[in-house]
Amino acid sequence: MSGRAAGPDPRRAGSRDHGRDHDRDHDRGEDRDDGQVTILVIGFAVVLLLLTVVVMGVTAVYLGERKLQVLADNAALAAADTFVELRPGAPGAPPRTVLDDDAVAGAAAAYLDTVSAWAGTPGLALAAPTGSPDGRTAEVTLSAVVHPPVVNLLVPDGIPITATSEARARLGR
Numbered sequence: 001m002s003g004r005a006a007g008p009d010p011r012r013a014g015s016r017d018h019g020r021d022h023d024r025d026h027d028r029g030e031d032r033d034d035g036q037v038t039i040l041v042i043g044f045a046v047v048l049l050l051l052t053v054v055v056m057g058v059t060a061v062y063l064g065e066r067k068l069q070v071l072a073d074n075a076a077l078a079a080a081d082t083f084v085e086l087r088p089g090a091p092g093a094p095p096r097t098v099l100d101d102d103a104v105a106g107a108a109a110a111y112l113d114t115v116s117a118w119a120g121t122p123g124l125a126l127a128a129p130t131g132s133p134d135g136r137t138a139e140v141t142l143s144a145v146v147h148p149p150v151v152n153l154l155v156p157d158g159i160p161i162t163a164t165s166e167a168r169a170r171l172g173r
Helices: 010-027 036-080 101-114
Strands: 085-087 096-098 125-131 137-146 159-168
Touching (some): 036 101, 036 137, 036 159, 101 125, 101 137
Antiparallel strands (some): 085 096, 125 137
């Protein structure tokens, strides 16, 4: 025997007592970290949800604008083919087309009727400056309204968008 007294090791006894003190403090509600993780998780969930709503809204507006731009591009192409007369060009060059404002607007509206765009796009309208600014170029401007999901509660009238496109008919041999 080494002369040590039997019993608990004094170095370990302190750590055991500390554990009991911690349990007593915890039982009395002195552990101030309880519930903090829950609040943090709820906060992150709210931020993530708001971020998702914003991304959905921006995506809906972007896709609506792209769809409107495609309609404007195709309507301008259709309108460029509705020239009202041909004028002689330079010697050896093909004749030039002459466009009329009313013919451009009429052709654009006819194209939109053909593809049923009036029914599929909320608030669709021909907007100024639809026509032919120089008699050779067909310019079509369309306006519409986008209703993004969830964000529509904050903006019930929708978000107005416009798209403009130009096209020119070229005659060749």
